[in-house]
Amino acid sequence: MRIGLYPGTFDPITLGHVDIIQRAMALVDRLVIGVAINRDKGPAFGLEQRVAMVQAECEGIIAKTGGEIIVHPFENLLIDCANDVGATVIVRGLRAVADFEYEFQMVGMNRAMDATIETVFLMADARRQAIASKLVKEIARLGGDVSKFVTPAVNTALIQRYAKPV
Template sequence: MRVGLYPGTFDPVTLGHIDIIERGLALVDRLVIGVAINRDKGPLFDLEERVAMIERECAAITARCGGEIVVHPFENLLIDCAREVGANVIVRGLRAVADFEYEFQMVGMNRALDASIETVFLMADARRQAIASKLVKEIARLGGDVSKFVPPMVKNELLKKFA
């Protein structure tokens, strides 16, 4: 069975994330969405809220596309999480060249820790390349319309946070 792990903080999940999830799902039998607990980033949404948003959006994806998606919070090393969930591939999304430098370093370190786990990069859809969770939160905080960047239920959650 091909198991993929798509890790991230998903604070919040965006249409860019959804695009990578749908395309990543086509490559594997099971896609695990690893929701990172990263205290250094100081997320807007707590872990339970982020997991709930991802689960809600993934239920819609599997209803539309089929496949198996599992949401798995983690706080350990990415490579250890991949081993935990039985992933043989890590799925990463790239928006721009700037993303590549960081991801390139991560792949090197992960390969040194476990060469049996591959990393696959999916380029963001051209319509989604500018979407970043950090920018979405800033737009929402300042009263802008984020409906082009996040699913409707996520937009509602952002509006509640910044009400």
């Protein structure tokens, strides 16, 4: 069984993430979505909310592909998480050249720790390349419309998160 790990903070999950998940499902038998517990980033949504959003967005993908997706929170090293879930492939999404420079360094470090785990890069669909969770949160926080970048359920969660008290 080919098991892949797609890690991220998913704060929140965007249409760019959904695109990568859908395409990664064609490469593996089981995809583990690793939701990082990254206290340093100060997430807009708590871990439980992020896990629930990812699970909800994956239900349709599972129904469509018949594949297996598991949502797995983690706080340890990525390479240790991959070993914990039995992944032999780490899936990473790329949007731009700047992403590649960072990811290139990560691959080198991960390979030094465990050379048996491969990293596969998937380019985001051209319509989704500009989407970044950080920018989506900023737009939502300032009252902008993010419905082009997230699913309706995530859009609603963002509106509620950044609603101004009356």
